Amino acid sequence: MKKAPIQGMIEIEFPSEDIAKVVYESVIIEDRTVPYRRTKTKLELEGKKIRIEFTAEDNSALRGTLNSYLRWIKVAMDAVEL
Amino acid sequence: MKKAPIQGMIEIEFPSEDIAKVVYESVIIEDRTVPYRRTKTKLELEGKKIRIEFTAEDNSALRGTLNSYLRWIKVAMDAVEL
Amino acid sequence: MIALGIEGTAHTLGIGITTEDKVLANIFDTLTTEKGGIHPKEAAEHHAKLLKPLLRRALQEAGVKIEDVNVIVFSQGPGLGPALRVVATAARALALRYSKPIVGVNHCIAHVEVSKLYGDVRDPVGLYVSGGNTQVIALKGGRYRVFGETLDIGIGNAIDTFARELGIGFPGGPKIEKLAQKGEKYIELPYAVKGMDLSFSGILTEVVRKYKSGKYRIEDLAYSFQETAFAALVEVTERALAHTGKDEVVLVGGVAANNRLREMLKAMAEDRGAKFYVPPYDLCRDNGAMIAYTGLKMFKAGIRFKIEETTVKQKFRTDEVEVTWS
Ligand SMILES: Nc1ncnc2c1ncn2[C@@H]1O[C@H](COP(=O)(O)O)[C@@H](O)[C@H]1O
C-alpha cells in the first residue's frame, strides 16, 4: 500500500480568549494520554485561535487523529459553556 | 452552543502526478455535487498534491465534511492501487 | 465481453464480474446492524473499508485481471447518498486509472434485468421486494414503468420492524416466515393496497398493537401478516400483468426468499397462463452481478457515460431510464 503522506493545518476561532485557553489546555492533556500515533501534531494557542499542524503517514492515520482532536475540542467546548 | 468557526487546509502528496490526477478527477465530481452542509470546501490539484481548503461553521460540520472527503480519497487510492 | 459491477446503494457492498451470459464472480458483504434501521454513514464506511479486498477477491475468483475488463459499472441509485458516493468515486477511479468506459445503472432495473440472465424470460413484469424498496415494474413504451409501489416503507423493512417488536432479531424475514408456518388462525389486519399502490405502515402498526395486547399467538400474527401483505403484492402484480398483457412474472429482491410469497405469486401467474420465475437468491438480494450484467447490456447498446455524468442519484426514478437495450 503505497503511502500518501498528508500534512496540513486547522485553525479554530473561539468566542473568547478564555474559552480558547481552556480548550487548549484540555486538549493538550488528552493529547498526552495517547501513546504512539502515526500522526505528528503541533498545537498552538494564539489569542482566540487554536492552530493544529499535523503530518500523517497516510489517510487513515490522519482521520483517526483529526477525529480525536475534533472530539476533544467539542467536549471541551460543551464543558466550557455549561 | 456558541459557534467556533474553523478554517484550514489539508494537503496530500501522492506517489505520482498520474495517481493524484485520477484521485482528483474522481473526487471532484462529489465535491461539486455534494449538498452544502455548513462547510465550504475548495479542492485543488497541484502536481503530485491535492489541496483541500475548508471553512466550517463549527466543529461537527467540519468533521462530517473531512470524513467524507478523506473517505472518497481513500477509496479512489484503493481503486488505483488495486 | 467482461463487465465489473459495483453495488452499494444500501448496506450491501457487492462486486460482480459477468459476461453476457455468465456470472464469473459475485461477492458481497452486508453491514450487519444488530437492530436494523438505516445507517448511511456506517454503510459508506463499510463500503470504503471493504472495497479493495472484495474487488481483489472477485477478480481472483473470476480468473480475470482488471485490464481484461471491458466496462466498469456502478449502482448510480436510488439509495443512501454517502454509500452511493463511495461506490461512484471508486468506479470513476477504476475507469480513469485503467482507461475503461464507465456506465451507471438504476438499482431497481438491474434487479429485474438480471432475471433474464439464467431465467427463460424476455420481457417480464417484475415484483421487486426488498428492505427499502417495494415496486412492480415492467417495460412499456421504452421505459420501465412503475405500476405500483409502496407509499411508505418497503415490505422487508415492515417485516424487520415487526420482528424487532417481537424481539426475535434482525433480519426478521426468515424468522417471521418460520413463525408463520406454525400459524393456524387468520387474524384480520388492514389491507395493504391503497389505490394503485401499496402501504405497509398501517398493517405494521396494527399487528404490533395486537401483539402488545397479548391476546394473540405470535405464530398466528406472523401468518396473518404474511397472508395480508403478500395478497396485496400479488394483487398489484396481477393488475400490472393484465394492464400490460405480458405473460412472464419475476420475483426479485431479498424478500423473494420467502416461500409463501413465491407460492402465492406462482398460483396467480399460473391462473393467468403466465410463466413465473425467481432467480437464484444470490441474484435476488443486492449484488454486484446484476449491476455488471445490466451495465454490459447498456454498454453493448451504445450507452456511454462521460465522467461528469457519473454523479449519484439518491432518488433515481425507475422510469427515468430510456431502455435502448433488450
Ligand atoms: N425468507 C424471507 N422472508 C421475508 N423476507 C425476507 C426473507 N429473507 C430475507 N428477507 C428480507 O429481505 C430484506 C433484505 O433484502 P435486500 O434489501 O434486497 O438485501 C430484509 O428486510 C429481510 O428481512
Ligand SMILES: [Mg+2]
Ligand atoms: Mg435491492
